[in-house]
Amino acid sequence: MADRSNRQVMHDRFDQIPVPRAAVAAAITRGVKAAPLPHRLRKQLLAAAAALMLGTAGLAAFNPVVGQAFDNAAWLSSFYLLHGDRDHFNTFHVTGVAKGLNQTVTSHGLTVHLTEAYYAGATVGVTGEITGMTAAQRHMNGEDELSLAVGDTGATPVSLVSSDFQATKTGYRFRLRYDVTAAPTPSALTLPLHVTHIGPVAGRWSFNLKLHQPAPVVTTLGQQGLATGAAGVTFTPLTMTTDAHGAALRYRMTVDRQRDEPVAEIVALKDAAGHDLIDRRDGLVVHDAGAVNTLPLKQALVSGQAYTVTFGYTPVGGQHDERVALTLVLVP
């Protein structure tokens, strides 16, 4: 053993950990079965969607924005609500933030029709429909299951982060959500959307979507770094931004370099009534110590009003988190 590296020694020891193979296989099987199948044919949901459309059609008479949204495609809301308005597709559809599209490309017998798109804050959503698929093409793996290969977006600063599908008689409805990776987010964006495979069919379905949104309202804040009460941790609010997607507080959290590691993060931000204003609809907000972070909020903070910011941190040498609260009054 004298001539073996530390890495090899540790690797060999770890590889001797007993493995309950039957339980591991069962866990993997359960994990696969638990995955959602939004693209599977669900006849009962199609029937429910029809009922939803009939029930909400009356709204169009009262709200011209809703009427405009419904003009785009009758199935959009029902499709979005299959997944509980994840990624805000239905909200933007109803409020009119999403704009109707009518772009179509046919290749190798399959047609991709883009129906709607939104650009709000740092997210882009695109919805469309695929038609012309045969039963054999739709029944890959013996069931309705869509595989949609989308090519690189090149220099456009976006990243495809999620997608959902619903089967139809001749193809699929789909929606794609992108995150805009540029900061600050541009008010205008051209999204190249290149589909290279639809199920087993290779082809070329290419679009260039020109998107724009009103410039966000950004208020630069005048605070210096605020001591959080956690030893060595300073919180500096930088800007308050309001856009079509909502509001966001950009801030920097710095940590004393004498510490073992930077582990402070914002766990709650409450108004005077005790309501937590952090918007967690898009999942966990991850804090990056030393860098500028963005905290999505349900509403913009108002200068002059007091808010309670709660930080969670691990003290040096500590084994678990502590909490400390700071009263924040924004200064424009």
Next chain:
Amino acid sequence: MTLTAHELSLAKRAVRGDRTALERLLAGRGDYLYRTAYLYVGNEQDALECLQEATTQAVVAVRHLREPALFVTWFTRILIRQAQRVYTLRASETPTLAVGEQAPAPPADLEQHVDLLAAFTQLKAEYRQTLQLFYYQDLPIREISRLLNTPEATIKTRLRRGRAALKTILGGDYYG
């Protein structure tokens, strides 16, 4: 982590939506994946739950994997993030868990095996995590830094201190 030709074929099918292929691919690497989760969370039940949850996440996200040859590396990242969530949750529920109270029960006849694992689980949690990612997942320091959202200098400090702590527990001549 290089895939065999058969695994690569399964990975390509998995990316195209073949869930059976994905399941077979993960099952073939089950030992490694289980040990990865186990080293992180310290007990069989949590390790299996991490593996199950990571599998579900992978099924949903695999269609966005651009290079099927990187499937195992990609899935390992998902698994480690899931294990990190579970570890953080358990640490807040059970303060003593971070010092490795739920130690594995290695076979009694593998004395060296007992030495290292028993010592490993006695390490401070941050040292244990870093050593595992460095020595078992073979991740570079930069990758560990990104995964744990911790500066590289801190990662290096943890590696150094973790190795020193292991030597203290095991005796200075452990590494031969």
